Amino acid sequence: MTxxxxxxSHEEWLAARQSLLVREKAFTRAREELAQDRRAxxxxxxxxxxxxxxxxGKTSLSAMFGGRSQLVVYHFMxxxxxxxxxxxxxxxxxxxxxxxxxxxxxxxxxxxVSRAAYPKLAAYRARMGWTFDWFSSGGTSFNFDYHVSFTPxxxxxxxxxxxxxxxxxxxxxxxxxxxxxxxxxxxxYHTYSTFARGxxxxxxxxxxxxxxxxxxxxxxxxxxxxxxRDEYDR
Numbered sequence: 001m002t003x004x005x006x007x008x009s010h011e012e013w014l015a016a017r018q019s020l021l022v023r024e025k026a027f028t029r030a031r032e033e034l035a036q037d038r039r040a041x042x043x044x045x046x047x048x049x050x051x052x053x054x055x056x057g058k059t060s061l062s063a064m065f066g067g068r069s070q071l072v073v074y075h076f077m078x079x080x081x082x083x084x085x086x087x088x089x090x091x092x093x094x095x096x097x098x099x100x101x102x103x104x105x106x107x108x109x110x111x112x113v114s115r116a117a118y119p120k121l122a123a124y125r126a127r128m129g130w131t132f133d134w135f136s137s138g139g140t141s142f143n144f145d146y147h148v149s150f151t152p153x154x155x156x157x158x159x160x161x162x163x164x165x166x167x168x169x170x171x172x173x174x175x176x177x178x179x180x181x182x183x184x185x186x187x188x189y190h191t192y193s194t195f196a197r198g199x200x201x202x203x204x205x206x207x208x209x210x211x212x213x214x215x216x217x218x219x220x221x222x223x224x225x226x227x228x229r230d231e232y233d234r
Contacts (some may be wrong), residue, residue, distance in 0.1 A: 046188035078114035
């Protein structure tokens with residue numbers, strides 16, 4: 001890698017770095033404006049107070065806010081017949097543990113939701129050493145209503161509604177993040193959802209990789225290298 005990369009004096013490096021800094025600052029301002037526009041999106045009412053299963057048994061979507069007004073749901077790919085969670089979603093979930101307490105102190109509850117039965121989720125969470133709350137939506141229409149799970153008929157057609165377009169999903173389960181809010185009267189609203197590359201924003205590891213010379217080093221083969229954390233060759 002060193003043999004093919006340009007090497008310069010400190011003065012030339014500093015000039016190049018300062019030039020890039022101008023673009024970085026512009027990007028930061030643009031990102032902040034985009035975040036404000038995201039927060040300003042209109043809301044839609046949640047059609048029902050879905051009932052999930054978690055560590056303490058049945059619980060409603062409303063209860064999962066945990067006394068806070070904002071809820072972030074990570075749509076974790078783990079189908080009812082799967083024996084383990086998606087390795088790529090597991091890569092994302094490895095970023096969650098440490099931030100949950102910080103989010104709680106900003107009026108945000110963060111959870112994961114999958115269609116697999118709760119005992120499967122609990123066993124996999126224990127295997128991976130995670131502590132964030134994870135709920136099963138099996139038996140509800142939640143995943144289908146928020147376009148991250150697809151019926152056999154959907155799959156047969158090879159055209160499902162995902163990431164705001166019709167496409168071939170290639171899987172009954174897909175990844176995403178959805179945000180909900182509860183008002184003072186207990187009414188629930190859906191404020192935002194993002195899917196596919198849109199969830200990169202919640203993967204801290206990718207942000208670190210973007211800092212180093214090789215970057216993500218994927219060359220168009222997104223996440224080809226990703227394994228569950230306990231399955232890499234040591």
